[in-house]
Amino acid sequence: METNKFTLKIPSRSCNESFARVTVAAFATGLDPTLEEISDIKTSVSEAVTNCSVHAYPNSIGVIYISCEILKDNVLKIKVRDKGCGIADIEQARQPLFTTGGEERAGLGFAVMESMMDSVSVRSKMGKGTTVTMKKKINRKDDAR
């Protein structure tokens, strides 16, 4: 079966956070998600994309690559990739409340992604960039009835 997918390439301007999450949410509507699932997807994408603009490219505008794919069994796969500075210690970065983002960042980006998606994996190389891959199984509204 042919799977559906798309890729998106956007500059890491913070105004694109909204565009990114709305685009992924629109793609996900093909899976007939509930409102809560849509909200979880939007929030998780927003976290991942914000990480790119705040951390991956702190002093410049780089490119954020977002790709989405529908896997079998109604699983949505979202990949958010950057070619930024990389994460020195992934374990530490994933710890709730850890942040290098200053006073106004809660340090909960990864914790939010983990609580809303079924799986979150992070690959990173210093000076090369970071890839966050998230998966979420969408329970079709119709099947729930």
Place this chain on the structure above:
Amino acid sequence: MQINSTGEVLTVYLKGEIDHHLARGMREEIDKAIDYYMPSLLILDFGEISFMDSSGIGLVMGRYKNLKKNGAKLSLVNLNENIYKIMKLAGIERLAEIEKGA
């Protein structure tokens, strides 16, 4: 964003979406109002917020710290399910009183 002050109580009616991009402007406006009105209680009303990510937690934590300097309290009202879920995840109920929406 609408701001209403009745002496002791400052109520801020947040509007739209809260992400990293939009939180900055909200933060500045709320802090300006706190400095001006010096309330003993700040109520943040989330009734008109259609989306929020963890930037909203940062926004709340930052205002909490700001209020604490003057011994003022913080209360969050009209949270929808999704916003409530994110606040709970962050343990915000330890810093502020939380009231879900209808």
